[in-house]
Structure formats: C-alpha cells, structure tokens
Amino acid sequence: MTRVLIVDDERSVRFTLRELVEELGHDAIEAESGEAALRALDDVDLVVTDLSMPRMDGLELLARIRAIDPRLPVVMLTARGSERIAVRALKEGALDYLTKPFDVEEMTLVIERALEHRALRRKASRLDLEHALGRPLLGEAPAFERVLAAAVRVAGRDVPVLVRGETGTGKELLASVLHVAGARASGPLVRFNCAAIPAELADAELFGHAKGAFTGATAARRGWFAEAHGGTLVLDEIGELPLAIQAKLLRAVQEGEIQPVGASRVEKVDVRIVACTHRDLKSEAAAGRFREDLYYRLAVVELTMPPLRERRADIPQLARTFAARYADRFALPDVTLAPALIDALTARAWPGNVRELENTIARMVALSEGGVIGLDALDDTTTPVAHEGTLRAQVEALERELITRALAEHGGNQSEAARRLGMPRVTLVDRIKRYGIG
Incomplete structure (x- = not known):
C-alpha cells in the first residue's frame, strides 16, 4: 500500500x-x-x-x-x-x-x-536498472521493494556497504545493483568468495604477490583489489575471512593501500567495498571471531536481503520464470506449472530461500516430459537439500543422472538416448566425455 x-x-x-x-x-x-x-x-x-x-x-x-x-x-x-x-x-x-x-x-x-x-x-527506473544488470528483477513484495530502493539510493554514495541475509536470498544481486546504479558502473565489478579459498592463499589472492614470494610464484600477480581499481570489489562470505587477513583488509578499506605478498612497496587502490555475509558480524566481533574495527568500517551502510518467507507474493513469478528458463535449457516444449503446484510452492517454508526454490524447479522441469507440471512433481523425497553445493553443480549432477538413465534404457545407443533427451547427438557425446560416463 x-x-x-x-x-x-x-x-x-x-x-x-x-x-x-x-x-x-x-x-x-x-x-x-x-x-x-x-x-x-x-x-x-x-x-x-x-x-x-x-x-x-x-x-x-x-x-x-x-x-x-x-x-x-x-x-x-x-x-x-x-x-x-x-x-x-x-x-x-x-x-x-x-x-x-x-x-x-x-x-x-x-x-x-x-x-x-x-x-x-x-x-522507468526499474527498467533502466534491469537493462544495466542485464537481467530482470523478479519480485514486487514490499520487503524486496524496500531493500531494492535502499540499494539504489545508497549506490550513488561512495561508501562501503554490508549486505546481510540468509543463504540463498540473493545477496549477490543486491551487490550488483549497488555497482551498476552507482558512479563506478563503468569500472570493473570483481567478486571474491572468502569461503572458497584456503586461508594461506587468501592474502595473495586479495592483495597480489611478487615474483618469488613463495614456492610456485614464478611471476608477479595482481590481486583482486588491484583488478577492481576504479570499480567495486564484492567480498562474499566476509565472515569466513581469517583474522590475520582482516588486518590487511582494514588497511585497504581505511587507507586505500595494499601491499602484495613479498613486495616492499605499498600500492594505492581506489575500490568500493561491498561485503556480503549470512552471519551476524556484530555478534561475531563481540565473540572475538571478527575484528570490531573492520566491522564498523564495512557496515557504514547495512542492507538486509529478506528471506523468501517474507516475500511469498513473489514465489509464483519466481517459480514460473525459473520453469521457463530450465525448459529452454533442457529443450522441453510448453512447460507450465499447475495452479495447485504454485499454491504448494507458495506455502512452503524454503529454508534455502530463492536458491532452493530455483533448484527445486530445475529438478522438476528436468524430470518432466514438458507440458503441465502438476502437484505430484513436488516430492520431498526427491528434492535435494539446498545447501549441497552450488546450483550449477546440482544441475550438472542431475544432467549426468538423466544421461546415464537414458543410455541404460536404450542399451548404450547414443542416438536413441539423444533423441529421448531432446538434444543433438554431438551434444550428448560432449556431455558423456565431460561427466566421464562409461
């Protein structure tokens, strides 16, 4: 209202x-x-x-x-x-x-x-934003509209932003909005997942390293801070960054200075930081697991992406969009979701949020023959846990499973299996090699 x-x-x-x-x-x-x-x-x-x-x-x-x-x-x-x-x-x-x-x-x-x-x-502003993002913004629930409007407002203010939210809510989308709607939109947008790399490598990845800085460093390498110069650096899962690296990050945020591993010189960088986390960093700082001074430097503005349960009105639009996307990917004709299925999806809790919803829809579409997908497709026993790897990894696992099943059903005949899967034989052969299917 x-x-x-x-x-x-x-x-x-x-x-x-x-x-x-x-x-x-x-x-x-x-x-x-x-x-x-x-x-x-x-x-x-x-x-x-x-x-x-x-x-x-x-x-x-x-x-x-x-x-x-x-x-x-x-x-x-x-x-x-x-x-x-x-x-x-x-x-x-x-x-x-x-x-x-x-x-x-x-x-x-x-x-x-x-x-x-x-x-x-x-x-008009939303259409401009979608054009800049290169993707539609799915959702009109008040909770989503509020945080989106706040992100657009703060995008033009060149200050660090901390984006909080449960796993799978779409924090990376908000980070992208902060970049494309701001003055740095023409600069690079660089993402670094603090949880996806061993602690001993995080220093060199973020700040770069000199030639010979450690075994295997046969050439100097620019770090992600240098790559993001003039643009935005998104630090995903910032709460997982080791305390030792947090001190160097504080210097980079506070002074705009970095020192590559093994280098004697200090480099100036001009980078806007957007940090994302599913943790309560203020509580983490109080418990000694996160630097308090770094928290206050990162949380100049704090935005919270709402969980899917707080934007249930968006679930029908999200579900239909995901269904159309995966129907196109799997070359399935005229895929639609039955009203009863939409109602059931809307009523679900979705602890894994948008990512879990997308994963569920992808699986239902992949297992369908096209046409109308009914309520019976929503089976808890066949829905994978949302946190088991990335969506891409789970979709690839599902694709491997479907190819293996089709080959078994047709006695290893690749032409028949390809016809059953609705893909060219050359694509099937490529997938068989990629997934190592015997």
Missing part, C-alpha cells in the same frame, strides 16, 4: 489530510515538524508539507528530502499570497503546490497525480 507523509505543525490540518488520504485507500503518516518528517521517510511514496513551519520550513525540508531521495515527490502547502515562494519551491524540485485552505477535490487530484508520477518513475 502506498504511504503518504503529512507534515504540518497544525494538528487540524494533519487530521483533515489523514482522513482524505485514508479515504483514498493509502496509508497516512503524520509529522508535526521538518525534523520529525526526516525521521519518517522510510518507505514513503509522497510527502505533503506545509511551507511555513517553525525551525525547519518547507523549503529546507524539500532540500533535505531531495538530498536523500531526489525521486520522492513533494507537494507544498502555502498560505494565500505566498505564491512567489511556491514557484521557488517548484524550481527547487517540488512536484506541485496548493494554497490553504485547500479544496478537497483539488487536493485529491494532486495526491493521485503525484502517486501516479511516483509509480511511473519507479517503473
């Missing part, structure tokens, strides 16, 4: 506007001053504010709002005779203005027009 923030030091005006806004079917939030309004801006779609207020007037509030969210529409209320100041407000970014006492029908039109303007700008 859309939310309208009403800012006026007169209680009677706030009451009248609240009644009108709620009658139109929107949520109304009240603030009696500009300072209170700034504290209530989260998830607001429209601000209706008085021009003349003590301490912070409407023009100052407008400027502060524009600095926080330039896309948020503001409607100014002015006393008769103040039209010149109202015109100034329009030049400074207000969407519209009305004089007091206002006409209810006119106010209704202004509010609805402003909210429509907000919706159109959001849609």
Whole structure:
C-alpha cells in the first residue's frame, strides 16, 4: 500500500489530510515538524508539507528530502499570497503546490497525480536498472521493494556497504545493483568468495604477490583489489575471512593501500567495498571471531536481503520464470506449472530461500516430459537439500543422472538416448566425455 507523509505543525490540518488520504485507500503518516518528517521517510511514496513551519520550513525540508531521495515527490502547502515562494519551491524540485485552505477535490487530484508520477518513475527506473544488470528483477513484495530502493539510493554514495541475509536470498544481486546504479558502473565489478579459498592463499589472492614470494610464484600477480581499481570489489562470505587477513583488509578499506605478498612497496587502490555475509558480524566481533574495527568500517551502510518467507507474493513469478528458463535449457516444449503446484510452492517454508526454490524447479522441469507440471512433481523425497553445493553443480549432477538413465534404457545407443533427451547427438557425446560416463 502506498504511504503518504503529512507534515504540518497544525494538528487540524494533519487530521483533515489523514482522513482524505485514508479515504483514498493509502496509508497516512503524520509529522508535526521538518525534523520529525526526516525521521519518517522510510518507505514513503509522497510527502505533503506545509511551507511555513517553525525551525525547519518547507523549503529546507524539500532540500533535505531531495538530498536523500531526489525521486520522492513533494507537494507544498502555502498560505494565500505566498505564491512567489511556491514557484521557488517548484524550481527547487517540488512536484506541485496548493494554497490553504485547500479544496478537497483539488487536493485529491494532486495526491493521485503525484502517486501516479511516483509509480511511473519507479517503473522507468526499474527498467533502466534491469537493462544495466542485464537481467530482470523478479519480485514486487514490499520487503524486496524496500531493500531494492535502499540499494539504489545508497549506490550513488561512495561508501562501503554490508549486505546481510540468509543463504540463498540473493545477496549477490543486491551487490550488483549497488555497482551498476552507482558512479563506478563503468569500472570493473570483481567478486571474491572468502569461503572458497584456503586461508594461506587468501592474502595473495586479495592483495597480489611478487615474483618469488613463495614456492610456485614464478611471476608477479595482481590481486583482486588491484583488478577492481576504479570499480567495486564484492567480498562474499566476509565472515569466513581469517583474522590475520582482516588486518590487511582494514588497511585497504581505511587507507586505500595494499601491499602484495613479498613486495616492499605499498600500492594505492581506489575500490568500493561491498561485503556480503549470512552471519551476524556484530555478534561475531563481540565473540572475538571478527575484528570490531573492520566491522564498523564495512557496515557504514547495512542492507538486509529478506528471506523468501517474507516475500511469498513473489514465489509464483519466481517459480514460473525459473520453469521457463530450465525448459529452454533442457529443450522441453510448453512447460507450465499447475495452479495447485504454485499454491504448494507458495506455502512452503524454503529454508534455502530463492536458491532452493530455483533448484527445486530445475529438478522438476528436468524430470518432466514438458507440458503441465502438476502437484505430484513436488516430492520431498526427491528434492535435494539446498545447501549441497552450488546450483550449477546440482544441475550438472542431475544432467549426468538423466544421461546415464537414458543410455541404460536404450542399451548404450547414443542416438536413441539423444533423441529421448531432446538434444543433438554431438551434444550428448560432449556431455558423456565431460561427466566421464562409461
């Protein structure tokens, strides 16, 4: 539901506007001053504010709002005779203005027009963002919309961001949004998984190494920090980074300096850090498992990706999109999900979140013959645990299983097996070699 923030030091005006806004079917939030309004801006779609207020007037509030969210529409209320100041407000970014006492029908039109303007700008911004990402943004649940809007707002502020969220929620998507929606979009986007590499190699991988720095270092190598110079470095699972490396990371974040392993020189780097984790780093720091000073450097802004159970309204769209994607990958015709199956998927807990949902859909599609997939395809006994390897690894394992089964059913005849699987024989031969199928 859309939310309208009403800012006026007169209680009677706030009451009248609240009644009108709620009658139109929107949520109304009240603030009696500009300072209170700034504290209530989260998830607001429209601000209706008085021009003349003590301490912070409407023009100052407008400027502060524009600095926080330039896309948020503001409607100014002015006393008769103040039209010149109202015109100034329009030049400074207000969407519209009305004089007091206002006409209810006119106010209704202004509010609805402003909210429509907000919706159109959001849609245009989302399309631009999807184009920059090269992929659709799936989801319209309020929890998802809120964190996405927050990411877009903070993208233009060149500060470190800590992205938290349960496993499989899509933290890497939020990291990509922070990159493409910011000033560094033309620079490199580099990802480093802190949990995917042994501790003894993390130093050289992140900061690089000189020739001869250790056995096997036959040539100097730039680290991921240097590769990300001028762009964004995403540190996935930052909570798994060894404490010894955290000290060097703190220096890189704080001073913009790195020292490759085995090198005597210090290099300057210009990198924006986006750190992702499923852990509560503040608690980890209190327990001595994560540097507290590094935590505060990384968490200048903290965003939390909501779990799938908090955005159930998005599950039907996600499920249908995943089904179409894997139907195309497996060359299956006209794959659709039955309404009963969609309902069952929506009701599920999904502890593995979006990744588990995608994995489940991929498996159901791969095991189907195409056409309508019904509720019977959702079998707990055949659904793999979401945390057992990456989605790609699980899909490859499933593909290997299907190829092995098809070959067995057709007595090793590759042409028949390929026909059964709906793929060219040359592709099947390639898969047989890749997976080492005897």
